[in-house]
Amino acid sequence: MAMNATLAKVTDRIIARSAEPRSRYLERMAQAASEGPRRAHLTCGNQAHAYAAMGADKDALVAERAPNLGIVTAYNDMLSAHQPFATYPDVIKEAARAAGATAQVAGGVPAMCDGVTQGQVGMELSLFSRDVIALATGVALSHNTYDAAVYLGVCDKIVPGLIIAAATFGYIPGVFLPAGPMVSGLPNDEKAAVRKRFASGDCGRDELMAAEMASYHGPGTCTFYGTANSNQMLMEFMGLHLPGASFVNPGTPLREALTVAGTQTVLANTALGNNFRPVSDILSEKAIVNGMVGLMATGGSTNLILHLPAMARAAGVIIELEDFAELSDTVPLMAKVYPNGLADVNHFHAAGGLGYMIGELLDAGLLHGDTVTVAGNGLRDYTQEPKLKDGAAIWVDGTTQSHNEKILRPASEPFQSSGGLRRLQGDLGTGVMKVSAVKPELHDITAPARVFETQEAVKAAFQAGEFDKDTVVIVRFQGPKANGMPELHALTPSLSVCLDRGIKIALVTDGRMSGASGKVPAAIHVSPEAADGGPLAYVQDGDMVRVDAVNGILENLAPDWRNRTPATPDLSDNGHGVGRELFEIFRQTAGPAVTGAGVVV
Template structure:
């Protein structure tokens, strides 16, 4: 069904948004032009099915049914690639089991075909949290991009439907798809699980366990009550940030991200996505190649949606890498400058008590985009894979007599404690800030940090593995103001694991009244909470960073108000010290030995932590 015309009047673009966008355009001009030339060349030189040898084509459709074979022989109908991250261990991806058959049937209904072009790995940070496998998590993103490119390399296809939701999977899929930028692309979500145990209660029980006040059985029951069915986890971490970002980029149907797997609308939206894909291939008159959709305006819209919703810090790396895949140079200064100008409109756990189901019920992405567009914070004229342009992404899907219909989202959110207006924002700025100082550059998420905890100046407690904190905590040595430094956790050292095992202990110390902060070259991700955490520090300890020279007792200032990260003392003295050697860990076991080449060639966090793009 064709979308309605947008109900948001064109308004003047915010000055900061306009200036940052123009700066990105100018900085990227040469690289972007080269990328678009490659896209055009690839499109011209692709082996059209009609020009494939009979042997090539026969191999390509040998396993198809007769109906699909006949369609592929005609050469006049589109054949769509399905690239899937399905596995049945992960709740978010388990619903994808039935999607290929559903997609194939939807395409047949309009005289087209679809084939599973390939699968990509899909690992869960929630399962590997604190385990050796977590050290492969970030590295998996670029591997997924490579697997996606491999899946499309048969060049039998006229478009791509990408099945992915969680952490590194969506960025990796998108990076891989952008290497085939002449193809149109849409992402197909599967939706979040329905609300279970409230996230605030889950956090309380985790903290009680860390204090030794309850046992493992009670903790496991609480976790099971939180993560209880098929679907994405309901807190606002990287997985659900991915969904907001995809909609902001116009690569997923508006308002489709947070429809539960059990909702009848879910399957209808999947069918609608298939039909839209057929409309935008090069075989029709509305060709929309993904390499043209993802431009500088699109990347700014994605960044603003992330900031306004209080999204995942992981995207300070993912957005940089995605942009680079499209020939665009986005950096942390851009993100920080936009964050200072963009209002925070959502309070979803860990930034509030609500989960993504509550956010969706309050108006969701479509209503939030309406507010941002009306305030001049997003590019209404950005290209999209659905609708006329991004101005149409203020609409929501509903079922009417078993058909998908589109209606304008509410002008005012339906629950102002979860989703608010630009005029009454939760904060006048977004949730992410850039930290700079003599220790380097890093990122901090402040949307869940209370104002009184945003400045910490205290002696350092230095550890080189997150497991080392527990003994210090249990012995009472941390019952004081302190800045916990966890180093040698960066991309080159360990592949940059998340450090959430630290969160309950640091939270307890903060609740006792101590001034506490975390400084690390590792990650905390979208679940970063109430404790100020200076993360993604560059240069990392394993690559010449001064963090390798910090010792216990050094005074460190983390000031999230002014954006300051400082060693307090004589910097010459710090620089003259010998660096601590990197611990001999994280190199073997759990498959990590196979990824040494990835760690050796990876760029730093500010450059996207990518071994595909070693720098920009």
């Protein structure tokens, strides 16, 4: 199949736009790679410190003839998705020894759970934790003793932070090893219904707590298709996972076999062998485009619209909202996974999953098949699925048919002809909206504004019955410079109740929504943010605001609003409590949402 014309045009534009920074990046990576194995540049004293606790592995490390892997782990046992990583280092070390190599835990990185901090003050550190993770990985790998790296991370900011660091250390190979989703619990639609009943006062906290515990109930990633599982999709589409590795449940023999296979694969990719495959070769412009296509085809998390530009920039690739928008108009929506449907990721995986989807998109000319991957032979490898044979992972041809077309459809007969992402522009700034789960009649709303500066104030207005007519809810001063750009997902139940009551309601914010954002039309990531001189600071209650995802328009229809004095809220409380004191430099230096709201890139 010939390459889709829009895919080719967007890719060529990204390559041209990125020519200078990508060239500089590759020159730096080539220079670093030409210096040979990292340990060769350490003094005897340096090396003695690095090997002092390595016991029987010391001789192999001193000989420098076999690779040494650096393990960067985001393990903690508060995140269900990361709890399985507790045992990974021992498995990786044993697999390395069996191959005549060595492995060391290079360092740990923080990993916070947005589910725990959702609607709480701690969420104001969430986005910035991505940059902290990148920095912490840099510290871990700065010891310069590693021939390749193994990255253990799954959730929202963790994978993007690890990717930024992996790109920075792109002169060595790397592989990402996932932990997999928890087995299915309470169906997501039932959980959402209980949340709405609680928001309306129709059930008590006991019922809410029981539903939440039945939904989030064991080790592994949350099973809805939010940011964590979108990250796993991204790693597969970009070739940094092994084929079919993303959605194998924790604690299974196949899951451990994939960890062993990932270790063997990255060992084979080091400069000490004949198959050198550094991360800088994998993180190409085409790989980034493949990730963007996967995001559209699966209806993935809006958070990746923030993360992908930051990740790409770390590898010298510049992507912009127009690239997302054009690809979204072209790439079909092939999956219906909650919140875009009733199925969870386990059901999606059983229906054919990422392997089926990649095959369909390749055959439709909507993916670049010639990218470099950890597996080695282009993206077609990722149509295969892993199986367990004699205790080891092997790969066989994956399905060419969906096993459930209510969940997963072919590219020729998708759920929607487009990926469901819209760029909105106008005199209120530039934002994005995910419309894949939004009813068509809500794609274009013009209504009076209600202006808020905290999500708590929105919920209080809802509880007071103040949303009794069509409304555009403005929640401003929620950008990275104001308070770290927290997710505002706690608003979803209340605003969903309004929609259920027949009230047309839209959200406009310079903050974020969750990767699980669903049926509420939400223009998010509005840039420039209100705290940085953005037009949202000028909006007043009663202004007629147009939120039009059909035509991509975001505007204030009130006359002469530009002549007003902008609102200047008191942000002093944003600077202390729950560690916020430590992040003042982040708030001061964060970039705009359209470039990824980054601090370190």
